[in-house]
């Protein structure tokens with residue numbers, strides 16, 4: 410990769426998942442110049458379902474900040490749609506299969522509450538091809554899927570065209586930090602932002618942060634059943650927005666295994682749940698695994714290294730990268746450039762005892 414010779418970049422960004430991309434949006438909006446490193450070692454964003462849904466579907470409660478931040482996230486994805494001339498946002502209702510009278514009552518009670526009422530609508534007894542629901546489905550609106558994999562491909566192509574993407578492993582040992590800038594080989598930048606997802610575990614500057622990581626596996630299936638919604642029961646079935654007739658089935662949660670390798674156990678687990686939900690033949694055409702960058706307190710991680718003002722982190726998007734990453738990136742940028750305070754819930758200083 411030949412970089413255009415430049416005296417000094419504003420930023421080096423390490424990691425092109427939804428977090429890194431969200432930070433690039435801030436840089437573009439603020440006319441900052443930058444280079445990006447990505448080694449594709451982590452797959453979280455690329456294999457994610459890309460669903461956005463501000464309601465926790467187990468308990469029928471609002472997810473933290475999701476209602477407020479979803480609006481901002483959708484704005485950022487819309488900007489990308491205009492920039493690349495592609496459709497990334499697909500509004501699709503979620504049909505939550507209800508298990509009995511108690512859940513029906515809980516649904517009705519929750520759907521009257523502020524915030525939740527914007528998404529949680531009526532209970533319907535509509536039949537969906539191959540899926541039975543004797544107690545009906547609670548319908549969620551304003552939800553959907555962002556085709557983040559397609560977005561990242563388009564972003565990478567564009568960055569390459571402008572000689573801004575280094576498709577390589579970032580070697581932490583080669584980073585030199587000076588009071589006013591950092592340097593990496595021939596590249597100099599005012600600041601560096603690390604957004605490596607679970608790859609943070611190799612980062613000597615931030616590996617102390619309590620990011621545990623939760624492996625998730627998903628299946629892509631083909632079936633003749635026509636399922637126009639995202640159906641949520643013990644698993645999600647969601648239309649593959651990139652390919653008609655294909656459906657995403659997921660996902661698993663594993664806190665022990667930290668590899669990106671698909672397992673037979675996860676496939677069996679997902680298929681056993683799928684067979685209880687979908688009574689039509691299907692074929693598994695793909696299985697993928699990734700590590701969600703989950704944090705012990707389930708909040709994002711953003712901030713500066715305690716010893717180096719020009720070394721920052723953007724991570725910890727957990728299970729809701731689509732909703733959380735754009736607004737967290739905005740907070741981090743405003744903090745780094747204008748010294749505006751970040752929410753204390755995202756600021757890594759809440760974990761200062763871990764850096765001792």
Ligand SMILES: Cc1cc2nc3c(=O)[nH]c(=O)nc-3n(C[C@H](O)[C@H](O)[C@H](O)COP(=O)(O)OP(=O)(O)OC[C@H]3O[C@@H](n4cnc5c(N)ncnc54)[C@H](O)[C@@H]3O)c2cc1C
Nearest residue numbers: 424426427428448449450451454460579606608625730731
């Ligand atoms: C199965 C599954 C389903 C999910 N479903 C959803 C969903 O429906 N909706 C939702 O909002 N979220 C979902 N998530 C969570 C979501 O994927 C994450 O919150 C999000 O992708 C995290 O993004 P990230 O950019 O922090 O990390 P990543 O996507 O992992 O990106 C980090 C990038 O940094 C690169 N990198 C790391 N180290 C280095 C290095 N040393 N040098 C160069 N590059 C490096 C990696 O290769 C990678 O490209 C799901 C996750 C999984 C696993």
